[in-house]
Amino acid sequence: MFGPLNFSEQKRASLSAAAAPCPLCSDTFDLSLQIDLFMKHLFEKHDLVIEDMQKIPKLVNYLDYWQVKFQNTELSSIVPSLDIELNLEANNSTKKKYYLLSTLMREDKELRQRLRLENALDQQEFERTDEKCTQNCLFCRLEYKGIRKDFLEHLSSQHNLQLGNPQNLVFVDELIQAIKAKFDAFCCIYCEKTFPDRAVLKEHMRKKIHKRINPNNKNYDKFYIVNYTGNDDGEEVALEPGERNSDSEYSDWTESDTLINCLFCDVSEPDINKICMHMQSAHRFNFPQLAAHLEFYQRVKLVNFLRKQMHMKKCPNCDEEFKDKETLRVHMKEAGCFVLPEVAKFDQPEYYFPTYENDVFLTYLEDVED
Structure with a gap:
């Protein structure tokens, strides 16, 4: 607890580069370069330890607050102390009093x-207006550059x-990286399997x-602004992949039971790529x-429209x-009706009833491009 602390470069970069005041004397420190020296100064010169200093956002503001406080009030009268036994020489020890600024104080x-x-509100405001965000889509080959809200909409x-209301999200880049890490580990973001x-x-x-994000998973609390208004201690929890499951637990998700039907005939395949190739060669219909x-x-409406028209034995293009x-x-082959129907025909609310089969079919972009 009282030993020297070392921080990574990323952690150092997150600390303010402004000159931070010692709350008990006139010395100042550049926290981006002298954080270890500053903690040593507090410990050796003022007998003061600040709990989890490296986790305090807007640390300069935190130190400013206590500097003003200590100008009018003695440290010993408001900050609890601990008696620590120090071994100075062999068979020679003494106790010394150290003060601890911590969340034990209300x-x-x-x-x-x-x-x-x-800090979260400042970050959120930056993310709402920053037009230089660059992200690679988690599913397709899109290389996005622009406002984060538009990337989330994509x-x-x-x-x-489904990650929730964009107006409630914060630290979006870190959230995307956390989700990517889950996918790279073949881990579901909702159930952790x-x-x-x-x-x-x-x-x-x-x-x-x-x-979608599991609302009961506190590992994601950091990324939702609503969680910064409560009384929790704000301690961050590392995202860890879920435990690997036995073969019996995922055997029912293999492709063997996932046959995808052609939109125009009775041909079915477990591979979406083969279905797309079949439709292109047999029906001259290049769906992707x-x-x-x-x-x-x-696309959901288009698939449902085509299936309904074929079921009713009506041409999707000319309605015959x-x-x-x-x-x-x-008829469709001879009349050249294996084409995309007018959007107005299928872009209707009545054709939006997503089913599992259509969800599989409509992931063709992911499967083809992966």
Whole structure:
């Protein structure tokens, strides 16, 4: 507790480079370069220890507050002390009193909470206006540059990843990296189960609707501004991958039971790539290319529209009705109707009823590009 502390470069960079005042004398320290020296100064010259100093946001403001406080009030009258036994020489020891600024003091705890909230709000304001954010999409090959809100909208609308209200999010870049680390470890972000590969993980998250943050997982509390207004101590918890599960736990997520049907005939395959190749060769319908410009919900509606039209034996393009599906397919081939219908035909609320089969089908961009 009282020994020397060493910080990583990242931690040092997070401390203010401004000259920070010693709260008990006129000395000042550059916290970006002299944090260890500053802690040694407090300990040796003033018998003072500040609990978890490296975790205090806006540390300069924290020190300013106590400097003003100690100008009018004696340290010993407001800060609790500890008697520490020091071994000076062999068989010769003495006790010395040290003072501890910590969250055991209500005033100190409330100060740290207020500074945490202010720091989070400052960060959130920066993220709302910063147009130089660069991110690689977690699912497709998009290399995004711009405002973080638009990137979050891409993840939501194009890949159905639900992270919550963007107005409530903070430290977005760190959140994205945490999620990426989970995916790289083949770990579900909702239930924390770990799978043998990315394909099985994606299948699990689609089936279980786990493309979202578990609100009961406190590991993610840091990334939601609402959590900075409570009375918790704000201690950060490292994100750890969930334990690996036995084969029996993920055997039902393998592709063997996941047949994807062609949009126009009875051909089915467990591989979305093969289905897309089949539709292109057999029906001259290049689904990935034709639907590339559509938003996620429009693609859901398109798939449902095509399936409904084929079920009713009606041409999706010209609406002509036939006695059976085979005659319909002959007509579509001869009349050149294996094309993308007008958007107004399928972009209707009645065609948005997402199903598991469509969710699998509509991930073609992920599967093709991975």
